[in-house]
Amino acid sequence: MENIKSTENETCSSIKVAKVEETIVKKYEFTKDIIRYNGHTLHRIKALKDFLTVKKGDLGGWIENEYNLSQESDCWVFNEAKVYGNARISRDSYIYNKVEVFGCAKVYDNVEISDIVKVYDNAEIYKDVEITGNAKIYGSAIIHDSSEIGWNAKIRGNAEISGMVTIWDSAKIGGYAKISGYAWIRDSAQVYGNVIINGNV
16 A cells, blocks of 8 residues: 655644534544554544434544544545544545545535545645545645546646546646636646646646
């Protein structure tokens, strides 16, 4: 298994790990199942109530602390997915299978990530995005507004992907590239630098 480490400062000095408010009715708790993974202690979670397809008593994936998965909304970590460091899943977002979200990455607002995707460093993914396959999102990349990423695609650097963009196959996006509209980037395409792509490409 590929052992990927965050390339950013995982202490996230500008991000303080929030304490879960005592007044929140918790939707999950830690089980006694604990593993050590990439230098982190992860806990298996268990649902405390029904929501969407999750039933009370269902086991979820692995997180390091309660900041990693919001106790509010319907977000969830399924299967063997892992969230650790100062990464956070919130607001109706889901990760499945063997996905890993770590470093200071943020996933929120109706995002679904599955298979063996890795999201790390300061990457931010939000608003109706779907990511599958063996894709890797890292650096300070931002993906939002109904984009779809899959297969072996890599999004990194300060790249920003938005709108109905599809990035597939072994495409690589980096630098300060901005891609939006209905663009379709696939095969072994590489987009770097200050390139701006907007529209039907």
